[in-house]
Amino acid sequence: MARTGNHNVQAKLVFLGDMGAGKTSLVLRFVKGQFSEYQESTIGAAFFTQVLSLNEATIKFDIWDTAGQERYHSLAPMYYRGAAAAVVVYDITSMDSFVRAKKWVQELQRQGNPNLIMFLAANKADLEEKRKVPAEDGDQYAKENGMAFVETSAKTAQNVNELFYEIGKKIQEIRIRWARSLMASKQLLNWILYVQWWLHPLVTTFF
Numbered sequence: 146m147a148r149t150g151n152h153n154v155q156a157k158l159v160f161l162g163d164m165g166a167g168k169t170s171l172v173l174r175f176v177k178g179q180f181s182e183y184q185e186s187t188i189g190a191a192f193f194t195q196v197l198s199l200n201e202a203t204i205k206f207d208i209w210d211t212a213g214q215e216r217y218h219s220l221a222p223m224y225y226r227g228a229a230a231a232v233v234v235y236d237i238t239s240m241d242s243f244v245r246a247k248k249w250v251q252e253l254q255r256q257g258n259p260n261l262i263m264f265l266a267a268n269k270a271d272l273e274e275k276r277k278v279p280a281e282d283g284d285q286y287a288k289e290n291g292m293a294f295v296e297t298s299a300k301t302a303q304n305v306n307e308l309f310y311e312i313g314k315k316i317q318e319i320r321i322r323w324a325r326s327l328m329a330s331k332q333l334l335n336w337i338l339y340v341q342w343w344l345h346p347l348v349t350t351f352f
C-alpha cells in the first residue's frame with residue numbers, strides 16, 4: 146500500500162505473467178538499465194527496489210518479480226496481497242502467454258486488493274515479425290478490464306521507463322485523492338461537533 150510522508154511515497158508493485166514473458170527483464174531494465182538475452186527463469190520470486198522522481202514527490206517502488214512457472218502459482222497471493230499496483234506481462238509472440246495474462250487478471254479481480262491499480266504490458270515489441278497477439282487485442286482487453294495498456298520491449302527499452310512513470314503517477318493520484326477525502330471527512334466531523342456544541346444548551350433549556 147502506498148505510504149506518505151514529506152512527499153515521499155513507498156509502494157509495493159508486483160509483476161505477474163507467464164514464464165518467459167519478460168517480467169525479470171522489464172524490472173532489470175528499469176532498475177539497472179540492463180538486458181540479457183540469456184535471462185534465467187526466476188525461482189519463487191525476486192525482490193528489487195528503485196526510486197523514481199515525480200514532480201515534487203519521490204516514489205520508492207518495492208518490486209516483487211514473481212516466477213511464471215506453474216509450480217510457483219500458489220505463492221503468488223503472498224506477493225500481490227497488499228500491492229498498490231500489479232503489472233501483468235505477456236509476450237506478443239505467444240498467444241498462450243496472452244491467455245495466461247487474462248487468467249492473472251481474473252485472479253486479481255477475484256482475489257486481489259479492490260483498489261489495486263492494474264497495468265497490462267505487451268512485451269517483446271521489438272519482435273514485430275514474430276507477433277501473434279495484435280496490439281488492438283491487448284488494448285481492447287485492457288480497456289474492458291479498466292487497465293492501462295502499454296507495449297514494451299525490455300530489449301530496446303521501449304516504453305519501460307514510461308510504464309513505471311505511469312504507475313507512479315497513478316499511485317500519486319490515488320494518494321492525493323485519499324488525502325483530500327480524509328480532509329473532507331475531518332472538516333465534516335468538525336462541523337458536526339461545532340453544531341452540537343451550539344445546539345446542546347438550547348436542547349437542554351427547551352426539552
Ligand SMILES: Nc1nc2c(ncn2[C@@H]2O[C@H](COP(=O)(O)OP(=O)(O)OP(=O)(O)O)[C@@H](O)[C@H]2O)c(=O)[nH]1
Pocket residue numbers: 162163164165166167168169170171181182183184185186187188211212213214268269270271272297298299300301
Ligand atoms: N527480444 C526480446 N526478448 C526478451 C524481451 N524481454 C525478455 N526477453 C527474453 O525472454 C526470455 C525470458 O525473459 P525473462 O525476463 O526471464 O522472463 P520472465 O517472465 O521473468 O520469466 P520467468 O522468470 O520464467 O517467469 C529471456 O531470454 C530474455 O532475454 C524483449 O523485450 N525482447
